[in-house]
Amino acid sequence: xxxxxxxxxxxxxxxxxxxxxxxxxxxxxxxxxxxxxxxxxxxxxxxxxxxxxxxxxxxxxxxxxxxxxxxxxxxxxxxxxxxxxxxxxxxxxxxxxxxxxxxxxxxxxxxxxxxxxxxxxxxxxxxxxxxxxxxxxxxxxxxxxxxxxxxxxxxxxxxxxxxxxxxxxxxxxxxxxxxxxxxxxxxxxxxxxxxxxxxxxxxxxxxxxxxxxxxxxxxxxxxxxxxxxxxxxxxxxxxxxxxxxxxxxxxxxxxxxxxxxxxxxxxxxx
Amino acid sequence: xxxxxxxxxxxxxxxxxxxxxxxxxxxxxxxxxxxxxxxxxxxxxxxxxxxxxxxxxxxxxxxxxxxxxxxxxxxxxxxxxxxxxxxxxxxxxxxxxxxxxxxxxxxxxxxxxxxxxxxxxxxxxxxxxxxxxxxxxxxxxxxxxxxxxxxxxxxxxxxxxxxxxxxxxxxxxxxxxxxxxxxxxxxxxxxxxxxxxxxxxxxxxxxxxxxxxxxxxxxxxxxxxxxxxxxxxxxxxxxxxxxxxxxxxxxxxxxxxxxxxxxxxxxxxxxxxxxxxxxxxxxxxxxxxxxxxxxxxxxxxxxxxxxxxxxxxxxxxxxxxxxxxxxxxxxxxxxxxxxxxxxxxxxxxxxxxxxxxxxxxxxxxxxxxxxxxxxxxxxx
Numbered sequence: 001x002x003x004x005x006x007x008x009x010x011x012x013x014x015x016x017x018x019x020x021x022x023x024x025x026x027x028x029x030x031x032x033x034x035x036x037x038x039x040x041x042x043x044x045x046x047x048x049x050x051x052x053x054x055x056x057x058x059x060x061x062x063x064x065x066x067x068x069x070x071x072x073x074x075x076x077x078x079x080x081x082x083x084x085x086x087x088x089x090x091x092x093x094x095x096x097x098x099x100x101x102x103x104x105x106x107x108x109x110x111x112x113x114x115x116x117x118x119x120x121x122x123x124x125x126x127x128x129x130x131x132x133x134x135x136x137x138x139x140x141x142x143x144x145x146x147x148x149x150x151x152x153x154x155x156x157x158x159x160x161x162x163x164x165x166x167x168x169x170x171x172x173x174x175x176x177x178x179x180x181x182x183x184x185x186x187x188x189x190x191x192x193x194x195x196x197x198x199x200x201x202x203x204x205x206x207x208x209x210x211x212x213x214x215x216x217x218x219x220x221x222x223x224x225x226x227x228x229x230x231x232x233x234x235x236x237x238x239x240x241x242x243x244x245x246x247x248x249x250x251x252x253x254x255x256x257x258x259x260x261x262x263x264x265x266x267x268x269x270x
Numbered sequence: 271x272x273x274x275x276x277x278x279x280x281x282x283x284x285x286x287x288x289x290x291x292x293x294x295x296x297x298x299x300x301x302x303x304x305x306x307x308x309x310x311x312x313x314x315x316x317x318x319x320x321x322x323x324x325x326x327x328x329x330x331x332x333x334x335x336x337x338x339x340x341x342x343x344x345x346x347x348x349x350x351x352x353x354x355x356x357x358x359x360x361x362x363x364x365x366x367x368x369x370x371x372x373x374x375x376x377x378x379x380x381x382x383x384x385x386x387x388x389x390x391x392x393x394x395x396x397x398x399x400x401x402x403x404x405x406x407x408x409x410x411x412x413x414x415x416x417x418x419x420x421x422x423x424x425x426x427x428x429x430x431x432x433x434x435x436x437x438x439x440x441x442x443x444x445x446x447x448x449x450x451x452x453x454x455x456x457x458x459x460x461x462x463x464x465x466x467x468x469x470x471x472x473x474x475x476x477x478x479x480x481x482x483x484x485x486x487x488x489x490x491x492x493x494x495x496x497x498x499x500x501x502x503x504x505x506x507x508x509x510x511x512x513x514x515x516x517x518x519x520x521x522x523x524x525x526x527x528x529x530x531x532x533x534x535x536x537x538x539x540x541x542x543x544x545x546x547x548x549x550x551x552x553x554x555x556x557x558x559x560x561x562x563x564x565x566x567x568x569x570x571x572x573x574x575x576x577x578x579x580x581x582x583x584x585x586x587x588x589x590x591x592x593x594x595x596x597x598x599x600x601x602x603x604x605x606x607x608x609x610x611x612x613x614x615x616x617x618x619x620x621x622x623x624x625x626x627x628x629x630x631x632x633x634x635x636x637x638x639x640x641x642x643x644x645x646x647x648x649x650x
Contacts (some may be wrong), residue, residue: 062514083518084513084514085512085513085516085517085518085519086516088513088514088515088516090518091514093514095510095511096515099508099513100508100510101511101512101514102508103503103504103507103508103512104507104508104513105503105507106500106503106504106507110500110503113497113500114501114504114515115515116502117497117501117515117516118515119516119517121516122496122497122498122500122501122517123496123497123498124493124496124497124498125496125497126496126497127494127495127496127497127500151576170514216295
C-alpha cells in the first residue's frame with residue numbers, strides 16, 4: 001500500500017460479487033461487484049429493501065461467505081481468504097437474534113471473559129479472576145443493573161439485556177470494525193431505543209469504525225455519519241456530510257423510489 | 271428463531287428437576303392425573319416388599335462391588351456428559367472407545383508393561399477415536415450420530431487387532447490393583463475379622479479408583495478454568511457466537527470429543543484390570559448407561575450445581591447410583607402370580623436401562639406439553 005496509514009481505509013470491500021446457487025434455476029446474484037470503503041472511526045449505516053444484499057455484505061465482511069470475485073481489506077491487510085474465526089479477532093459482531101450473540105448456558109462474567117480473549121487468542125491459561133471489578137464497571141455503563149448479576153446465567157436475561165451484553169462483548173477489545181446486523185430489529189421499541197443509544201455512546205466513546213445495517217429509515221439518517229443505500233447487490237447511493245444532515249426520512253424514501261427501489265411498508269414505517 | 275414478544279428469552283427450565291410428574295399432576299385433580307398417581311402408587315406399593323427384599327438380601331460384598339464398578343465408570347459418565355451436554359454433540363463413539371481402552375490396557379499388561387502406564391496409553395487410543403469422529407463430522411459434514419457409528423464400527427476391528435483375540439485374561443498379570451490386594455486384605459481382617467475376605471477386592475478397586483477419579487476431576491477442573499476450556503464450553507453452547515468470538519470451533523469440538531473419549535477409554539482400562547479379563551464386546555450399550563448416569567446425576571445431585579466441575583461430580587455420583595440400582599434390580603426377587611419366581615438376569619439390564627432413560631427423557635417433554643395444554647385452556 002502506497003498510502004499512509006491514516007489514509008488507509010479501516011475496511012475496504014473491492015468489487016466483490018457473490019452468486020448463490022450458480023447455474024441453477026434459482027440463481028441469485030446477491031452481491032454485484034460491490035465496492036465500499038470505510039474510513040477510521042466512521043459510522044456507516046446501510047439501508048435497503050429485503051434482498052438488497054445487506055446481510056450478505058456483512059457475512060462477506062465477517063467471513064461467513066467468501067466472494068466469488070473481489071477482495072476485502074481490513075486496515076490495508078487482505079483478509080479475503082481468512083476464515084470467520086480468524087477475522088473475528090479484528091471484528092466485533094452483534095447479530096439480529098439476541099440469542100445468537102451470547103452463550104445462554106454461561107454466566108455474564110464467563111461471556112465477558114470469552115469476549116476479552118477475542119483479539120488475543122486463547123491458551124491453556126487460567127481465566128483472569130482479577131477482572132471482576134473491570135467487568136462491573138463495563139456492565140454499569142449499560143445502566144441495566146447487570147453489574148450485580150455477574151454470576152447469573154445469560155439465559156435469565158431479557159432480549160434487550162442480552163443484546164446490550166452482546167454489544168458490550170463485541171466492543172470490549174476495541175475491534176478494528178464493529179459490525180451490527182439489524183441488532184435492534186428483534187427488540188421491543190423501548191429496548192431497541194435503549195440498545196441503539198448504548199450503541200451510539202459506545203461507538204462515540206471508543207471511536208469505533210462501525211458498519212450497521214438497519215431496516216429503519218429513521219435510524220438510517222439519525223444514526224452514524226454516513227448512509228449507504230443498497231439495492232440488488234450494489235450501492236445505490238452513498239450520503240455523508242451536509243447532504244446527509246439535510247436529509248429527512250421522506251427525502252430518503254423519495255430518492256430511493258426515484259432510483260427504482262421498492263420500499264416495503266416495514267421500512268417506510270420504521 | 272424470532273423474538274416476537276418483548277419479554278421473550280426468559281431462560282428455558284433446566285431439565286434437571288426437583289419434582290416428579292405425578293406430584294405435578296395432582297394439584298389440578300384432572301382425572302388422568304388421579305389415575306396416573308394411582309397407578310404409579312400401586313406399582314410402588316407392589317415393589318416395596320420386593321425392593322426391601324433386594325436391599326436386605328444384598329450383602330456387603332455386593333454393595334461394595336456395585337460402588338467399585340460405579341467408580342470405575344465415573345470417568346466414562348463424565349465423558350458422556352462432556353459430549354452430550356457440554357458440547358451438545360451426541361456421540362456414540364464411546365461404545366467403541368471403552369473396549370479400546372480395555373484392549374490397550376490388556377495388551378500392555380499381559381506384556382508386562384507397568385500397569386499404571388496402561389491408563390495414559392488407553393486414553394490416547396480413546397482420544398484418537400474421538401478425533402476420527404470429530405473429523406468425520408467437521409470436515410465431511412457427516413451427522414454426529416452417523417459419524418460416531420462409523421467410527422464405532424471401525425473401532426471394532428482396531429480393538430480386535432490391538433487385543434489379538436476377542437478375550438484375554440489378565441488374572442496372571444500385575445494390574446494396578448494387585449500390589450494392594452494383600453495389604454488391604456490383612457488390614458480388613460485385622461479390623462473386621464475374616465469377613466474382610468470377601469470384600470477386599472472391591473475395597474482395593476474402590477480405593478485405587480478414587481485416586482484416579484480425583485486426579486481426573488482435578489485435571490478437568492484445571493482445564494475448564496482455562497481460556498481454552500471456556501472456549502470449549504462456548505463452542506457447545508453457541509457455535510455461531512463462538513466463531514464470531516474468534517474461536518476455531520472445528521478444532522475445539524474435535525478436541526472436546528477427544529477428551530470425552532479419552533475419559534471413556536480410561537474407564538475401559540480400569541474395568542479390565544478389575545474384572546481380570548478384556549472382552550471386545552464390553553462397550554456395547556455404554557452410551558445408554560452413560561446417559562442414565564447423566565440424567566440420574568442431574569436429578570439426584572446436580573439440581574443446584576453451578577460450576578461445570580460440580581456437574582461432573584454429580585454425574586459421576588449418578589453413575590455410582592445407577593450401578594447400585596442395577597445391583598438391587600439383579601437381587602430383586604419379583605414373584606408374579608402364576609410364575610415360580612422371576613429374576614432379572616444381567617442381560618435384562620439393557621432393556622431396563624433404556625426404559626429408564628426414555629422415562630427420564632419423557633418427563634420434561636410431558637411437562638412441556640401439559641403446560642402447553644393448560645396455557646391453551648387458560649386462553650379459551
